Amino acid sequence: MSTEEHIPTEAAPAGGAPRSLAEALRGRDDRSLAVLLRARPDLITPVPTDLTQLATRAGTRASVVRALERLDRFALQTAQALAVAADPASYAELASLLAGDDADPAVTAALPRALGTLRDQALVWGADDRLRLVRTARELLAPSPQHPSPTGLGPTVAEATAGMSPGRVQEIVAQAGLASTHDSVSAVTGLGGLFTDRRRMAALLAAAPPESLDVLTRLVWGPPYGQVTAKPAAHLRWLLDRGLLLPTAPGTVVIPREVALHLRAGRAHREVQPVPPPVEAAATHRPQVVDAAAAGQAYTTLATMEELLKDWDEGGPGVLRAGGLSVRDLKRTAMALDLPEPAAAFWVELAYAAGLLASDGEADERYAATPAYDEWLELPAAERWARLATAWLTATRTPGVIGERDPKDRTLSALGPGLDRSAAPEVRHRVLALLAGLPEGTSATPDSVLARLHWERPSRGAQQSSQPQQPPASHAQSAQSAQSSRPGDDLRARIVRWTLSEAESLGVTGRGALSAQGRALLGFPREAAATADLPETPGDKLPAHHVLLPHHPVPALSPTPDAVAEQAAAASRAARLLAPLLPEPLDHVLLQADLTAVAPGPLKRPLADMLGVLADVESKGGATVYRFTPGSVRRALDAGRSASDLHDFLTAHSRTPVPQPLAYLIDDVARRHGHLRIGVASAYVRCDDDAMLSEILADKRSQGLGLRRLAPTVLAAQADPATLLNGLRTMGFAPAAESAEGDVLITRAHAHRTPPRTAPEPVPEGPPAPDDTLLGAAIRAIRAGDLASTTPRKTTGDTAPSGALPRTGSAETLATMQAAVLTGETLWIGYVNAEGSASQRVIAPVRVEGGFVTAYDHTADEVRTFPLHRITGVAELADDAP
Numbered sequence: 001m002s003t004e005e006h007i008p009t010e011a012a013p014a015g016g017a018p019r020s021l022a023e024a025l026r027g028r029d030d031r032s033l034a035v036l037l038r039a040r041p042d043l044i045t046p047v048p049t050d051l052t053q054l055a056t057r058a059g060t061r062a063s064v065v066r067a068l069e070r071l072d073r074f075a076l077q078t079a080q081a082l083a084v085a086a087d088p089a090s091y092a093e094l095a096s097l098l099a100g101d102d103a104d105p106a107v108t109a110a111l112p113r114a115l116g117t118l119r120d121q122a123l124v125w126g127a128d129d130r131l132r133l134v135r136t137a138r139e140l141l142a143p144s145p146q147h148p149s150p151t152g153l154g155p156t157v158a159e160a161t162a163g164m165s166p167g168r169v170q171e172i173v174a175q176a177g178l179a180s181t182h183d184s185v186s187a188v189t190g191l192g193g194l195f196t197d198r199r200r201m202a203a204l205l206a207a208a209p210p211e212s213l214d215v216l217t218r219l220v221w222g223p224p225y226g227q228v229t230a231k232p233a234a235h236l237r238w239l240l241d242r243g244l245l246l247p248t249a250p251g252t253v254v255i256p257r258e259v260a261l262h263l264r265a266g267r268a269h270r271e272v273q274p275v276p277p278p279v280e281a282a283a284t285h286r287p288q289v290v291d292a293a294a295a296g297q298a299y300t301t302l303a304t305m306e307e308l309l310k311d312w313d314e315g316g317p318g319v320l321r322a323g324g325l326s327v328r329d330l331k332r333t334a335m336a337l338d339l340p341e342p343a344a345a346f347w348v349e350l351a352y353a354a355g356l357l358a359s360d361g362e363a364d365e366r367y368a369a370t371p372a373y374d375e376w377l378e379l380p381a382a383e384r385w386a387r388l389a390t391a392w393l394t395a396t397r398t399p400g401v402i403g404e405r406d407p408k409d410r411t412l413s414a415l416g417p418g419l420d421r422s423a424a425p426e427v428r429h430r431v432l433a434l435l436a437g438l439p440e441g442t443s444a445t446p447d448s449v450l451a452r453l454h455w456e457r458p459s460r461g462a463q464q465s466s467q468p469q470q471p472p473a474s475h476a477q478s479a480q481s482a483q484s485s486r487p488g489d490d491l492r493a494r495i496v497r498w499t500l501s502e503a504e505s506l507g508v509t510g511r512g513a514l515s516a517q518g519r520a521l522l523g524f525p526r527e528a529a530a531t532a533d534l535p536e537t538p539g540d541k542l543p544a545h546h547v548l549l550p551h552h553p554v555p556a557l558s559p560t561p562d563a564v565a566e567q568a569a570a571a572s573r574a575a576r577l578l579a580p581l582l583p584e585p586l587d588h589v590l591l592q593a594d595l596t597a598v599a600p601g602p603l604k605r606p607l608a609d610m611l612g613v614l615a616d617v618e619s620k621g622g623a624t625v626y627r628f629t630p631g632s633v634r635r636a637l638d639a640g641r642s643a644s645d646l647h648d649f650l651t652a653h654s655r656t657p658v659p660q661p662l663a664y665l666i667d668d669v670a671r672r673h674g675h676l677r678i679g680v681a682s683a684y685v686r687c688d689d690d691a692m693l694s695e696i697l698a699d700k701r702s703q704g705l706g707l708r709r710l711a712p713t714v715l716a717a718q719a720d721p722a723t724l725l726n727g728l729r730t731m732g733f734a735p736a737a738e739s740a741e742g743d744v745l746i747t748r749a750h751a752h753r754t755p756p757r758t759a760p761e762p763v764p765e766g767p768p769a770p771d772d773t774l775l776g777a778a779i780r781a782i783r784a785g786d787l788a789s790t791t792p793r794k795t796t797g798d799t800a801p802s803g804a805l806p807r808t809g810s811a812e813t814l815a816t817m818q819a820a821v822l823t824g825e826t827l828w829i830g831y832v833n834a835e836g837s838a839s840q841r842v843i844a845p846v847r848v849e850g851g852f853v854t855a856y857d858h859t860a861d862e863v864r865t866f867p868l869h870r871i872t873g874v875a876e877l878a879d880d881a882p
Contacts, residue, residue, distance in 0.1 A: 039121045040058070040066070040122070043058055048782055049782075050785035058122045059135060064137050064140065069457075070457065071118075072456050072457070074272070079137060081097040081098050083137065084153050089130075094111070098268060098272055102265065110275060148225075154256065155256065156258065157188055160256055172242065173191055196261075216244065240253070273455060283443050283513075294581075298506070301505070304337060307336075308337060309373055311337075312367060316368055352397070356372055357415075371754075372756075381602075386574050394762060395424065396420045396762040397424075399498075421495065423491065425762065431449060435449075435509065584601070585604040598623050607653055614632055614641075633646070633670075634734055643666055643670035672734040674735075676734070678725050685717065690713055704719075784841075816874045828842055829866075830874075843858065
């Protein structure tokens with residue numbers, strides 16, 4: 001929106017002023033309607049038939065509430081001020097309520113932008129001399145005893161005295177120093193005039209007792225209601241007698257709106273916030289340091305994700321009956337990753353959001369990696385990171401709420417239902433955009449980010465009460481308590497904190513500052529990032545606070561092909577920036593004499609996979625330490641490797657000579673490996689060395705296996721082969737399993753995969769924002785329907801009532817159509833399509849034949865063919881119709 005649109009307009013002539021919101025919308029151009037529908041997409045779900053229906057829908061309670069919740073602080077305060085102003089109000093009156101008697105220049109400068117926002121969203125209509133807040137918004141924001149105004153103001157004098165007896169009204173007028181009148185209406189008008197006259201009001205209050213002024217001071221900023229006893233004290237009686245306090249119910253009084261505004265110096269709000277609070281810098285680092293720190297976290301992200309899914313490679317934990325991961329399984333996963341449980345929950349949810357993890361759908365349902373995980377592993381490291389970061393940025397699932405209770409008092413579990421929070425993608429994107437607005441390498445204080453987002457989107461509590469509340473007066477206790485409006489108490493504030501923490505863990509930020517790859521992920525060019533959050537650009541004609549805040553586009557929850565392409569391009573740019581900063585995978589390790597191997601960096605995949613079988617990970621970090629044990633070497637032999645294979649592997653990939661203890665360990669385990677053979681009987685053991693079998697039978701630890709000798713070289717067991725295999729290994733032997741044919745069975749890790757799964761779809765917050773194509777089609781349809789419903793028609797005895805379809809017989813319809821073909825006249829018809837949807841159309845018939853009429857459809861701006869049996873009726877247009 002151009003800044004010129006925010007400049008107050010001249011008062012429209014009385015004859016041309018719109019009389020309703022529908023008329024105001026009818027005077028808008030297509031661009032203005034597009035701005036409205038983009039800001040309030042619920043208005044075209046479904047597409048209205050005409051502008052009257054659009055105006056009606058824009059005034060419904062649900063739509064107005066949604067629109068108010070998406071206003072920034074000052075736009076909301078402007079709407080609140082209009083709700084306590086006269087209806088209609090002038091621009092000058094609105095400016096006075098917001099800027100006060102001192103005409104705050106910052107408020108005066110920012111008001112055109114805020115009013116323009118309200119007009120754009122059809123919350124305010126009318127010229128600047130007759131501004132009207134839509135009725136539903138006024139009902140929501142205007143003060144009442146049940147719902148105090150966010151401004152803290154009470155009813156007007158006229159509203160507060162509506163049920164008062166005429167005699168009591170005349171008594172108040174007399175005590176206030178006004179002449180008595182012949183009726184209550186003029187008396188109330190005179191009293192209101194006194195309270196709005198600053199000079200006379202100052203003189204009246206100058207005569208008030210100090211205690212009376214103290215009561216007014218306690219009530220002036222709200223809540224405006226208080227309580228008095230049946231016999232109020234003298235200083236309260238002084239106020240009651242002069243109408244400075246008015247009774248609203250037995251024992252309850254209120255300070256009239258006019259009185260409060262005088263004491264407030266004309267301000268509707270105690271604290272007006274016309275411009276957003278700045279995002280404060282916490283620390284500044286060199287951009288190279290930030291990028292390096294973020295790259296380190298990105299590498300950790302990839303390592304953690306691979307470790308998680310490798311741990312679940314053969315089938316992860318089971319799925320709870322209600323869905324999700326059990327607390328025990330989450331704890332086990334956290335221990336395996338050596339992370340706190342909240343951090344483990346975040347990584348699990350990120351894998352799920354990226355489509356790398358899902359339930360397998362089997363009868364004994366378990367979580368496992370998806371086929372997409374194998375494809376992800378084949379990507380370059382930077383592209384793998386970009387895919388994870390993109391999934392995080394657009395996901396509505398919010399790991400931070402895990403462990404809390406849902407509305408049914410059930411605990412929310414990781415991977416379970418109920419974790420979607422529709423506001424999460426928008427908040428994440430906006431937090432990162434604010435960081436992008438700071439100089440490169442600069443981090444922000446969390447409190448200033450919270451304050452900024454709280455200004456841009458006040459919480460619901462703030463909409464109910466945006467004023468700091470005073471303690472109640474000693475003789476006029478508050479009748480209602482105000483709701484807190486402190487930032488940081490709502491879900492959005494918690495998402496802000498989670499976003500800052502998660503972005504650091506992912507490597508989107510480094511040391512609290514946005515990294516180069518983070519800027520690219522948001523679609524910001526690095527050289528232009530410093531201006532991402534500046535309130536004005538070169539060439540702006542108005543001060544910074546006149547210009548609309550730059551809410552950067554959030555990735556759509558139901559993305560269009562263009563949006564998908566832009567998102568993919570941003571992810572590709574981020575990957576290119578990250579790639580040079582990630583360490584290159586190594587093809588070697590350093591073997592040490594203490595049976596350990598040190599990997600000084602990330603290893604290439606074949607080396608890492610093999611080393612993961614041959615050795616156990618002892619410690620992780622910048623360098624990974626692997627330890628060789630008899631069990632790990634046996635694991636490699638079970639996977640089909642021979643001793644010579646292992647020696648050759650270590651020799652080829654070690655920068656140091658193979659230590660003698662490690663060579664001895666491999667040879668010793670290999671010499672004993674497979675000497676015993678276990679097959680299926682229930683199970684049996686065979687060995688060429690009968691002395692070894694005698695040793696097994698003599699060992700007390702073998703009694704539980706139920707062994708007995710069948711032949712000098714064969715033992716039979718009552719245990720199954722797996723139990724027998726593990727039992728003998730526990731006793732210190734190295735048996736090998738064999739097949740029914742007598743061949744050694746090679747055991748390899750079985751990678752369990754789910755069937756193909758798609759990543760979970762984000763849950764949108766209301767209807768998704770329409771794209772340009774949908775907006776154009778919707779506006780054309782609304783204009784067409786409005787043309788049909790507003791085109792003047794000739795009056796006949798059979799003319800349908802306004803808004804109804806015309807009704808004529810089939811013979812009359814056919815005759816009228818044929819006549820119009822000959823004369824070239826334009827007709828108004830009612831039409832019901834094949835789906836049963838009725839509409840009104842303006843057509844110019846061209847040909848009538850075979851039960852069809854071919855005509856130029858003015859409403860659709862094209863030539864169409866209509867079946868005659870679907871035309872409900874026809875009427876001629878008035879002679880002066882356009």
